[in-house]
Amino acid sequence: MEKKLEELKKQILKELETAKDSQFLADLKVKYLGRKGELTNILKEVKNLAKEEKPKVGKLANEVKQELTDIFTKTERIIKQTKGTKAFDATMPGTKKKQGSLHPLTQVQYEVEEAFTKLGFSVYDGPQLESDFYNFTSLNIPEDHPARDTQDTFWLENNHLLRTHTSNLQVRMLEKHGVPFRGIFPGRVFRYEATDASHDHTFHQLEGLMVDKDINIGNLIAVMKALLSAVFQTDVDVRLRPGFFPFVEPGFELDIKCLVCEGKGCSVCKQSGWVELMPCGMVHPEVLKFGGIDPNEYSGFAFGLGLTRLVMMKYRIDDIRLLQSGDLRFLKQF
Ligand code: PHE
Numbered sequence: 001m002e003k004k005l006e007e008l009k010k011q012i013l014k015e016l017e018t019a020k021d022s023q024f025l026a027d028l029k030v031k032y033l034g035r036k037g038e039l040t041n042i043l044k045e046v047k048n049l050a051k052e053e054k055p056k057v058g059k060l061a062n063e064v065k066q067e068l069t070d071i072f073t074k075t076e077r078i079i080k081q082t083k084g085t086k087a088f089d090a091t092m093p094g095t096k097k098k099q100g101s102l103h104p105l106t107q108v109q110y111e112v113e114e115a116f117t118k119l120g121f122s123v124y125d126g127p128q129l130e131s132d133f134y135n136f137t138s139l140n141i142p143e144d145h146p147a148r149d150t151q152d153t154f155w156l157e158n159n160h161l162l163r164t165h166t167s168n169l170q171v172r173m174l175e176k177h178g179v180p181f182r183g184i185f186p187g188r189v190f191r192y193e194a195t196d197a198s199h200d201h202t203f204h205q206l207e208g209l210m211v212d213k214d215i216n217i218g219n220l221i222a223v224m225k226a227l228l229s230a231v232f233q234t235d236v237d238v239r240l241r242p243g244f245f246p247f248v249e250p251g252f253e254l255d256i257k258c259l260v261c262e263g264k265g266c267s268v269c270k271q272s273g274w275v276e277l278m279p280c281g282m283v284h285p286e287v288l289k290f291g292g293i294d295p296n297e298y299s300g301f302a303f304g305l306g307l308t309r310l311v312m313m314k315y316r317i318d319d320i321r322l323l324q325s326g327d328l329r330f331l332k333q334f
Contacts, residue, residue: 001042001049001057008032008039009064016071022079029072039065104334105204105323108231108311109186112206115230119223121182121208126172128188129156130163138171138290139247147246152192154201162190165304166207167247170283173209174291179298180212186307197267197319204307211283211293211300217250220280220301224254231310237263239274248281248302259313268318275313278305 012032019025032039043065046058102110113123132143141147151164169185177183186206193199210219221240228236236256243253256277258269265271280303285295308323315334317323322330 001045001053002060004042005057005061005064008042009068012039012068013071016075019075019079022076025072025076025079033065033068033072039068101331101334103323103331104311104315104317105307107334108314109204109206109307111231112227112305112307112310113184113186115227116184116208119182119226121184121210124169124173124183124185125187126166126169126185128163128190130161130168132159132161134168134172135161135163135165138287139167140284140286140290141246145246154190154192163187164191165189166205167302167304169207170209170247170287170302171291174211174288174293179293181300182210182212184208195321197321198270200308200320200324202324203320204311206305206307208303208305209283209300210302211288211298213298215282215299215301217282217301220282220303223301224278224280224303227305228256232259232314243279243281245279245281247284247287249284251279251281254278254280254303256313260316260318266318268312275309276306277309277313278303280304 012028015028016025019028029037031037034040039061043061046054046061049057117123136145136148137143153164154162156162166185166187166189173181173183173185184206185208187204188202189205190202191199193201195201208223210223224238228238236259238257239255241253241255243251245251253276255274257263258266258273258275260266260268261273263273265273269275280301283300283302288295288298288300308320311317311323312320
């Protein structure tokens with residue numbers, strides 16, 4: 001009987017080698033290990049054996065059964081894993097791995113960076129945790145100036161704060177790099193703000209600063225236009241309004257016609273049809289002085305592009321909170 005078992009085992013293993021699909025394997029299993037299978041029949045015969053033989057043969061029979069069951073399971077797994085790869089077919093379309101994508105903010109940031117780099121601007125980064133001096137004082141906003149109140153601020157200890165705008169880098173850059181200077185500084189900014197469809201406590205700006213001899217408003221407008229056509233790849237209606245910021249003189253608000261509603265009025269443009277996109281202006285002489293630059297010799301312009309707004313316009317996103325939500329249903333669309 002022991003011999004019979006060994007032979008049966010050999011035979012099963014041989015047949016297993018030819019197993020290519022699950023059906024074949026399942027049939028094979030029934031044939032040998034099933035209720036009326038060959039191995040099962042042998043096991044049934046064990047009880048008819050002589051008393052002294054029973055334990056030895058019984059043990060062996062059970063071992064063989066266990067071993068074969070394991071091999072069946074393993075083979076099944078291998079067949080499943082290699083399904084469809086039996087033969088190489090050069091005409092099959094390639095399989096594409098699922099890949100993540102850049103956040104829409106990052107995508108637009110890169111586009112703007114590219115447009116500015118072509119105009120000779122460099123890209124800089126700076127601290128999000130800032131001192132009162134660089135965020136306010138050096139921008140001609142002294143302590144107790146009411147302009148501080150318009151930027152709801154997250155104050156920290158020791159006169160530090162979460163920067164309320166990327167303008168915190170203006171004087172830092174002038175101090176560090178001197179003139180002539182051409183740079184942009186994209187980044188995250190923070191406001192102590194109640195959130196709704198068009199406000200969030202955390203959003204992104206992209207500051208631009210150009211200081212050189214004989215820089216005027218014409219240069220500012222030319223650069224703004226180059227930027228907008230690069231980002232939107234189409235003509236966008238814009239308007240310039242006077243705007244007040246203590247660190248520019250004269251100062252402007254550059255608005256673009258709302259692309260979400262095409263000027264009809266919606267939650268993004270607060271029903272006005274226009275969206276404030278880019279406050280800008282000529283750098284105030286006091287700011288140049290804070291940066292160690294002589295305002296009689298040099299002039300410049302600065303702008304604070306609302307990167308978050310730009311993304312919302314470009315992709316017609318009607319709720320700013322989606323951008324920070326981390327919601328995959330939103331992110332997978334980019
Ligand atoms: N820093 C200003 C803001 O966040 C925008 C601005 C930047 C205005 C540069 C003029 C020049 O509101």
